[in-house]
Amino acid sequence: MKILITGGCGFIGSNLAIFLKQNIQNAKITSVDNLSRKGSSLNHKILSKKKIKNFKLNISKVTTFKKFQRFDLIIHCAAEPAIEASRNKIDEVFNSNLIGTFNILKKCAKDKSNIIYLSSSRVYAMENLFRLKKGISIKENFNVENYKSIYGFTKLSSELLIKEYSYLHKIKYIINRVALVSGPWQFGKEEQGFVSLWVWRHLNRLKLNYIGFEGKGKQVRDVLHIQDLCELILLQIKKLKKINNKLMNVGGGKKNSLNLLRLTELSRKVSKNKIRIGSIKKTSPYDVPYFVTNNSYVTKLYKWKPKRNLKKIITDLYFWMKPNKNILKKYF
Numbered sequence: 412m413k414i415l416i417t418g419g420c421g422f423i424g425s426n427l428a429i430f431l432k433q434n435i436q437n438a439k440i441t442s443v444d445n446l447s448r449k450g451s452s453l454n455h456k457i458l459s460k461k462k463i464k465n466f467k468l469n470i471s472k473v474t475t476f477k478k479f480q481r482f483d484l485i486i487h488c489a490a491e492p493a494i495e496a497s498r499n500k501i502d503e504v505f506n507s508n509l510i511g512t513f514n515i516l517k518k519c520a521k522d523k524s525n526i527i528y529l530s531s532s533r534v535y536a537m538e539n540l541f542r543l544k545k546g547i548s549i550k551e552n553f554n555v556e557n558y559k560s561i562y563g564f565t566k567l568s569s570e571l572l573i574k575e576y577s578y579l580h581k582i583k584y585i586i587n588r589v590a591l592v593s594g595p596w597q598f599g600k601e602e603q604g605f606v607s608l609w610v611w612r613h614l615n616r617l618k619l620n621y622i623g624f625e626g627k628g629k630q631v632r633d634v635l636h637i638q639d640l641c642e643l644i645l646l647q648i649k650k651l652k653k654i655n656n657k658l659m660n661v662g663g664g665k666k667n668s669l670n671l672l673r674l675t676e677l678s679r680k681v682s683k684n685k686i687r688i689g690s691i692k693k694t695s696p697y698d699v700p701y702f703v704t705n706n707s708y709v710t711k712l713y714k715w716k717p718k719r720n721l722k723k724i725i726t727d728l729y730f731w732m733k734p735n736k737n738i739l740k741k742y743f
């Protein structure tokens with residue numbers, strides 16, 4: 412099976428590339444990544460060692476992919492995923508995330524390749540998320556109208572484009588609305604998500620802040636181990652002939668949800684370091700106080716559930732970061 416992973420040198424893409432190569436017999440994995448994420452060049456070296464080729468191309472500019480062979484499946488991970496980039500890198504977010512999807516779909520249509528898309532829980536409308544009470548979770552038919560950040564807009568627009576292309580060109584798709592993912596190969600930079608940031612700062616005894624919602628550290632999210640996501644995508648590939656043209660939430664779920672205070676507690680336990688944590692009251696326009704994934708549909712379709720708990724996520728991150736500390740510092 413020939414698989415192209417876009418963003419194959421990113422956190423999720425590189426984990427997936429290696430995992431799928433190990434777990435699908437005769438799989439030929441190729442990556443396309445422009446290495447715009449600082450740190451992706453390190454992942455690139457790892458992929459090269461595993462004989463996974465990367466084409467250094469910007470998917471928002473390449474429209475023909477002339478050099479490329481035909482792929483049976485494209486797993487579309489390339490994007491500018493940082494939520495704050497919706498404010499300070501808006502052209503990059505729009506072009507990479509939406510024009511990039513458009514170009515990838517043209518390649519899918521030409522070759523009749525199927526597509527698995529890494530969308531985001533950020534497609535849900537923010538004003539509704541604000542009204543969510545603890546314990547209520549969001550199903551796939553939840554409100555996506557109204558504002559959601561430019562990032563969320565590009566992910567939702569990409570979903571709609573994929574559906575149009577699938578209808579017109581008879582290609583099969585799976586759309587995963589992914590919540591927060593973490594684990595080894597997430598570098599601990601601010602824009603990559605708070606879990607790896609917390610673990611990195613504890614490891615290096617650096618200061619942190621509880622930001623937003625009065626600075627009390629009470630906002631809640633669920634976290635999914637990267638390995639659980641890789642296992643789900645392998646299942647999706649294996650079952651694509653039977654289960655296709657579906658859209659689903661994918662996340663750590665209620666059991667894997669926590670607030671920042673609890674994350675501090677776990678990070679302290681694992682690192683055995685206690686660091687100073689300040690407080691900034693002001694809330695960013697794109698922060699939400701509570702989001703926990705409702706996995707009931709993905710579980711029904713694939714009998715899949717996250718296997719790895721929060722302690723495992725934090726422990727795996729910590730024991731990957733610790734020996735690689737000096738290498739990782741170069742990519743900050």
Ligand SMILES: NC(=O)c1ccc[n+]([C@@H]2O[C@H](COP(=O)([O-])OP(=O)(O)OC[C@H]3O[C@@H](n4cnc5c(N)ncnc54)[C@H](O)[C@@H]3O)[C@@H](O)[C@H]2O)c1
Pocket residue numbers: 417418419420421422423424443444445446447448451468469470471487488489490491492506507511529530531532589590591592593604
């Ligand atoms: N990490 C998460 O918690 C999370 C949650 C929900 C959804 N997602 C989605 O999963 C996907 C992967 O996220 P990630 O965390 O691995 O991010 P990442 O930044 O680590 O990886 C993205 C990769 O895409 C590449 N890229 C960006 N723009 C490109 C372009 N124009 N052309 C070619 N390559 C380009 C970057 O160099 C990077 O290597 C994204 O689509 C993101 O929206 C991630």
